[in-house]
Every structure is written in C-alpha cells, then in structure tokens.
Amino acid sequence: MESPWKAISDDSRRQILLLLKEKDMTPTEISKHFQFTLPAVSIHLRILKNSDLILENKVGKYRIYSLNKAKALEMMSFFAGMWDYNLKSLREFLENQKVGKR
Amino acid sequence: MESPWKAISDDSRRQILLLLKEKDMTPTEISKHFQFTLPAVSIHLRILKNSDLILENKVGKYRIYSLNKAKALEMMSFFAGMWDYNLKSLREFLENQKVGKR
C-alpha cells in the first residue's frame, strides 16, 4: 500500500479524482481531459489505486476506474482531527462550500 | 502560497501537524521529537507556513508555531466533496474515529 498523501499531492491526480467524482471512466477517457500521454495517465491511476483512493474494474479489454469514497472519508478524518469541531459549524462549513448534493 | 497538498504529503510534516495539535511549539521543541536536525525542522515549518497550514508568532528570539484550523477545515472539504455525504453518517464516522473532544 502506497501513501495516499503522496498520491493526492500531485495536481493531475487530484484532477483525476475530481473527474471520477462525476462518473467512472477508462484510462483513455481520462487522458482526453489532459495534455499528457496515456502511459502517464496509467501511472497516475496505478498510484491512486495502490493507495486505495480509486478502485479498478476489468471489463473485457477495458478497465473502469471509480472513486473509493470510504478512503476519502478516512482521509478527511485527519483534518477533522486537526480541528476542534462541533457538528453545527461543520455542517455550516460544508454547506457553504456547496459540497454534497443531497 | 505553496501547495498545501505537497506540504502534507511528507510524513514528517504530518507528524509536526499532529504535534502542534497538542500545543503550540518552537522549532527547537519540535526537533526534540525527531531524529533530524534543526535546519530540517526549520525547512518543514517554512513549507507548512507558506502553505498556510500553520501560523508563526515571533516572541523575542523565539518563534512559536501553531495550527491553522481554518485551513485544515478547507482541506477537509476536498474529501467531503468526494463523498456523497449525509450528516448522520458523517457524525457517526467522526465519532467512531474518536476525533473532536467536545
């Protein structure tokens, strides 16, 4: 298991996570959103997968990558721990950030 | 402003953040918790400060570093956004993680 902190330190990889938030995608699909080559995307995906931030699903010759939301939640708790939170202000903050679409 | 994501990708720097969670400290104090030298600590602190994750307060010949909780909360929202959260499960998760002391 590689470090998820190293994994998310790269701008391109955080962009990939944001892409996958919208929908599951193949490497080729993802590469169309960037300037760099397919091998580069492949390596970014390997790093994200090895740090458990995304999941891989093989379907025929395709590979479909998706977010691992459980891991995102786990990472979140590092920052939550930094903060002397209470749930009211947490809710207010999250709602101001306009995250969470329900 | 440097990237806070690069800043937290280093194990030692995350350790420093966890130390500062307990109390504000000077570089010398912090360095006693690690194997590496004071110049190395100084550079880590500069990186954390330049990415807004910690705050610096000059008092005489001392420099006192403290967590910037607002920034921690901001970082948290990246992961919150990954996650199709609802507040009930968020509370349960955070409480299981035993973070937040109130």
Next chain:
DNA sequence: TTTATCATTATATAAATATCTAAATAATTA
C-alpha cells in the same frame, strides 16, 4: 490466426525534494 484496440510496463531523463554540515542573522544576557 492475423490485425486492431486498450492498456500497462520498461527505460531514460529532467526536475523537485529531503536533509546534512557550515555559515549567517537576530535577539538576549553577562
């Protein structure tokens, strides 16, 4: 079974990073 398509791995290289020792700066104390 040959060819095309989707994807990863190998190899090389340039850039960024962590950390050391030594030197410099800044404030305090004798």
Next chain:
DNA sequence: TAATTATTTAGATATTTATATAATGATAAA
C-alpha cells in the same frame, strides 16, 4: 560590547518524482 542562544539560510548531495517514447500484454474483431 562580547558571548550565548534560537533560528534560518546557503551549498551540496542523494533520492524521489513526473513524464516522454518504445516495447509488451491482453482482449476483441476481421
């Protein structure tokens, strides 16, 4: 003012990282 203490900056080096091109592997289609 000189010596001491706290900290940062400079310079050097070894390691890690991102990404390109070329080669390989795996599945599907002709």
